[in-house]
């Protein structure tokens with residue numbers, strides 16, 4: 001038996017997002033989001049699933065908080081649905097929406113749980129998408145207005161703030177690959193979206209500073225760690241492009257005030273350019289306090305001119321995979337965290353990490369041993385990372401409960417808690433009790 005002790009002030013949590021758990025899509029004055037529209041577009045989401053009901057956390061959040069208390073977490077990452085706050089994107093404020101989140105945040109605080117807020121977790125008001133989305137500066141200004149409303153309302157209650165979740169998914173998965181909402185398949189559109197959200201990020205951080213809001217603010221990129229299939233320079237370059245598009249494309253502008261030139265040049269070859277306006281890069285590089293990092297898996301990649309705009313092909317190396325098909329390989333998290341040091345030893349929280357394991361109820365229990373094994377491996381890497389002196393300050397498991405997994409609908413389950421989507425009954429899985437023990441002890445026991 002090996003014991004890995006975590007720092008006494010290490011934050012333990014779980015994460016969710018508004019569209020994935022709330023439901024009540026037509027209640028409380030909520031407006032239409034791009035995910036309401038996308039989910040209703042035939043063929044976009046498995047089984048035609050949508051977020052109309054989801055986990056019904058809009059009505060059941062007190063039950064969810066009881067589960068959080070039972071789990072023993074001290075931090076809970078969630079997102080606010082912009083369409084609940086300003087239903088048409090940049091018009092009237094919906095007081096009923098604000099009141100809902102005040103009730104929720106107050107209940108978290110009463111439970112001794114630190115709220116860790118994501119302002120934008122993909123549910124853009126449809127009206128703004130109809131008018132050009134993130135490529136239109138109207139959306140940028142609308143986001144800043146929305147962010148300032150939330151800053152003003154929750155300053156003093158919330159101390160951990162993230163502007164955007166997984167900017168690569170918002171820009172490239174959703175506008176170049178077309179796999180997520182709104183489903184565009186155009187490189188220039190994706191680059192315009194990425195730049196627009198970066199300007200919105202920078203402007204909202206400037207507002208955060210100007211308004212004197214409590215706490216710390218940052219952004220949460222997702223990691224795409226990749227190692228070369230061969231020692232050829234072409235394979236290494238292919239990996240560099242894949243890693244950089246998820247990370248450097250967003251963090252270089254924020255920390256260095258410029259895009260990674262090798263990727264700018266690569267896209268220029270494909271006829272795409274970044275629509276930078278005077279002053280944009282200065283706005284984007286407004287200093288931040290923390291980074292959220294979302295890590296799930298890593299790849300072994302090689303150069304392949306037929307493999308998409310990056311010409312970087314991920315190979316199937318026969319590793320154990322989760323039920324969504326992602327290889328289980330935790331060392332990519334360790335390698336990435338050292339890669340991240342090029343931006344300095346910044347405060348980092350793992351804001352998402354988890355496994356899609358679709359085990360179901362058997363005699364009233366869910367024996368998700370594979371999920372426990374995944375978490376054991378990744379928490380062991382986190383212990384190594386901390387031991388190396390990297391400022392990794394906390395960990396939020398994705399996810400507290402099974403929920404709407406975007407284009408996969410409800411068939412893919414990431415939760416520590418099982419959700420029966422007919423009855424909405426929540427059942428803690430064996431991994432819930434394992435994580436409860438890790439949190440209670442503040443250490444990880446690895447069976448040798």
Ligand SMILES: N=NNCCOCCOc1ccc(-c2cn(C[C@@H]3NC[C@@H](O)[C@H]3O)nn2)cc1
Pocket residue numbers: 017020165166169173177179222224294296352398404405406
């Ligand atoms: N890189 N090139 N890919 C080439 C082809 O990819 C095809 C599919 O791509 C992807 C990539 C990444 C994801 C993804 C999902 N989650 C889980 C959510 N995270 C935020 C939270 O809401 C969770 O639900 N994180 N990442 C999905 C699909």
